[in-house]
Amino acid sequence: MNPKIEKLIKQFAKLPRVGARGGQRIVLALLQDKTGRAAALATVLSDAATSIAPCPRCGVLTDRDSDACEFCRDSSRANGQLCVVRDLADVWTLEKASVFHGRYHIIGGVLSGAAGTMPDDLNIASLPARIADEKITEIIFALPNTVEGKTTQHYVMSIVQDSSDVAFSELASGVPLGGDLDYIDDGTLTLAFGGRKTL
Numbered sequence: 001m002n003p004k005i006e007k008l009i010k011q012f013a014k015l016p017r018v019g020a021r022g023g024q025r026i027v028l029a030l031l032q033d034k035t036g037r038a039a040a041l042a043t044v045l046s047d048a049a050t051s052i053a054p055c056p057r058c059g060v061l062t063d064r065d066s067d068a069c070e071f072c073r074d075s076s077r078a079n080g081q082l083c084v085v086r087d088l089a090d091v092w093t094l095e096k097a098s099v100f101h102g103r104y105h106i107i108g109g110v111l112s113g114a115a116g117t118m119p120d121d122l123n124i125a126s127l128p129a130r131i132a133d134e135k136i137t138e139i140i141f142a143l144p145n146t147v148e149g150k151t152t153q154h155y156v157m158s159i160v161q162d163s164s165d166v167a168f169s170e171l172a173s174g175v176p177l178g179g180d181l182d183y184i185d186d187g188t189l190t191l192a193f194g195g196r197k198t199l
């Protein structure tokens with residue numbers, strides 16, 4: 001195989017849910033396309049890679065040169081509620097279901113001894129200052145319903161509790177054990193959000 005093609009397949013194969021065979025299919029489709037799709041993809045990818053960065057406040061991907069994302073700029077979302085999620089996909093899931101109208105805080109993972117994810121690897125230390133700055137009154141946890149997710153939730157509570165009297169809640173039952181938010185239908189998510197439990 002041509003080394004350039006091989007290199008390309010390897011890059012695609014590393015992407016989530018693609019794998020070696022998927023990588024081959026994508027590369028073939030791109031390189032054999034006669035409408036210039038490969039070049040167009042290269043341009044938009046390069047543009048996004050250089051101009052997109054996490055929002056310095058909440059972690060949502062946004063324009064690198066802006067100091068806040070669409071959610072943090074939107075004053076109607078300053079309702080005192082802050083939803084703590086693992087990653088941006090969870091924000092998209094919650095937005096699609098229109099269940100939450102406050103602000104988000106993406107921590108970027110969950111604590112895991114097995115995976116070697118420690119508190120310093122996550123976006124947690126900035127939370128107490130954010131709670132004070134934005135007058136947050138309720139933190140809603142929408143982390144994965146796993147042992148790691150619960151451990152992370154307790155850790156976040158321990159960090160935040162000392163510096164503020166914010167209330168905590170978590171999504172009600174309906175979120176399947178071990179399940180990610182993106183596998184839940186909008187109706188179940190709305191119920192889980194509406195019936196959230198105070199911690």
Ligand SMILES: [Zn+2]
Nearest residue numbers: 055058069072
């Ligand atoms: Zn933001």
